[in-house]
Amino acid sequence: MNNLLIYSFIMFMLFILFILLSFYYYYMDLGVMMEWLLFNFNSINMEFYLLFDWLSCLFISVVMLISSMIMLYSVIYMNMEIYIDRFIKLVILFILSMIMMIISPNLISILFGWDGLGLISYCLVIFYQNYMSYNSGLVTVLCNRIGDIGLLMSIGLMYIYGSWNIYFMQSSDKLVLIMLFLASITKSAQIPFSVWLPMAMAAPTPVSALVHSSTLVTAGIYLMIRFNKILINSMMDKILLYVSVFTMFMSGLMANLENDLKKIIALSTLSQLGLMMMILSLGLNYLSFYHLLTHAIFKSLLFMCAGIMIHLMNNNQDIRFCGNMNEYIPFTMVSFYISSMALMGFPFMAGFYSKDLIMESIYLMNINMFLLLMMILSISLTVSYSFRLFYYIYFGNNNSSCSFFYYKESKLMNFSMIILMSLSLFSGSMLTWLFFFDNYFMLLKVNIKLLTIFMLMLGIILGNFMYLKNFMNLYYYSFFFSSMWFLNYMFMWIYKPFFNLGNNMYEMDKSWIEFSSKNLVLSAVKEISLMQMNYYKIFMFVFIVIYVLMMIFLII
Secondary structure, three states, rough: HHHHHHHHHHHHHHHHHHHHHHHHHHHHOEEEEEEEEEEOOOOOEEEEEEEEOOOHHHHHHHHHHHHHHHHHHHHOOOOOOHHHHHHHHHHHHHHHHHHHHHHEHHHHHHHHHHHHHHHHHHHHHHHOOOOHHHHHHHHHHHHHHHHHHHHHHHHHHHHOOOOOOOOOOOOHHHHHHHHHHHHHHHOOOOOOOOHHHHHHOOOOHHHHHHHOOOOOHHHHHHHHHHHHHHHHHHOHHHHHHHHHHHHHHHHHHHOOOOOOOHHHHHHHHHHHHHHHHHHHOOOOOHHHHHHHHHHHHHHHHHHHHHHHHHHHOOOOHHHHHHHHHHOOHHHHHHHHHHHHHHHHHOOOOOHHHHHEEEEEHHHHHOOOOHHHHHHHHHHHHHHHHHHHHHHHHHHOOOOOOOOOOOOOOHHHHHHHHHHHHHHHHHHHHHHHHHOOOOOOOOOOOOHOOOOOHHHHHHHHHHHHHHHHHHHOOOHHHHHHOOHHHHHHHHHHHHHHHHHHHHHHHHHHHHHHHHHEEEHHHHHHHHHHHHHHHHHHHHHHHHHHHHHHHHHHHHHH
């Protein structure tokens, strides 16, 4: 446990260092790029780049802050875990992989961090080593490997240009961009690769808070932020716009019918990722980055509160068994309330500033009515599932079949949550004043400006309706909406022929090995053993002769 405290302190110091660096680089309009030549072959240089500008330093500072708070939180949360050393090493490796990806403007150096994230996320998902975690880990790693293949293919295709640097890429390289697009949408769990994100909830709650707020799922967003200008010029932004809007709508709809606490928060992450990808496809990469930072802070706090609630409910995650939880864990519920309000975009909280800027930018753009309605409806669905969760946790009745576990709030956990809670209140306005205010200024009519507020009010009404759904006959329709539009079954149908082919090849391979081992290998082993026996006899004879001659020589 002392190790966790030490690592937490180190990461907090690194947070202060990188936030100061980001201020310096932003206001001095500077950036530092370091380059190492690994090797060159036929005038092709394989180089290792590191880029430190205000964007990368600010992102690293947020990752370090959240990681330090999660380490502090894990001191109490994971104190009964026997494999705590493994947990600490995996989390540190995971953070280092993310930092490696953030500071890399080169596809070769991005690959180190990218593959590290994929491998260590698999190890963290299967941390508890039960059937559910193994199944979730396999789905996670299979979906992410599709994106890894896309990144490797783009590296192979960029071999033509003699360099893997971002600055050598052109918008005419459609195939390279398609591969990078595939890599980013799989890592950020956009449709049709959204299956793995809710399943990755099998990991411990501190891991979920880290993975689903600022590290793994935001890797694809960050890659698209770096490649944004090339993406817009290549006209691939239209595909990304439709993919992201449908992802946002699907996850919001699914969260309104879900009863698992951690899955609801995971689906809200998926909804916010769709929002970030949507504004990226419209060319506003800094605005997407702004929402990425604010979302990381309040989403990690949401997961922390969810972990304490699960402990209180004796490891039960069903929200229908919750109720009146503010009587047992008052500070946690206040934190949960504030972070959820920030998620909804309640005025003057962290999520409000970024979401309001995003919606105002969308209203000023030339977007068709269908997509605009889908976007506004998706925003209202965010409010709807948050209010539904409020009603279950605050005003629901305690179910007698669920045993409560006596849990006393820890001051150390509360300290880590206080810092994130205060940032959930102030980080949106602070980032606006310090970094993003001079880039965006919009003037809208009053009726358009109030459209978002009206849709949020509609979301509150819809949340009340979804809470009363248990008394209505809506279960006939809820399976389709809560099953991620049958994407699980689609992947099963796609993978099934390959699994059957692999199984048949394995059976054929096994029979071939048995046949060859009977007829060839065993006979070869016998010959070798006979030769070895002969060599052994010859060696012993020579040894005895030499030994006898030496004895005779010593006697004489």
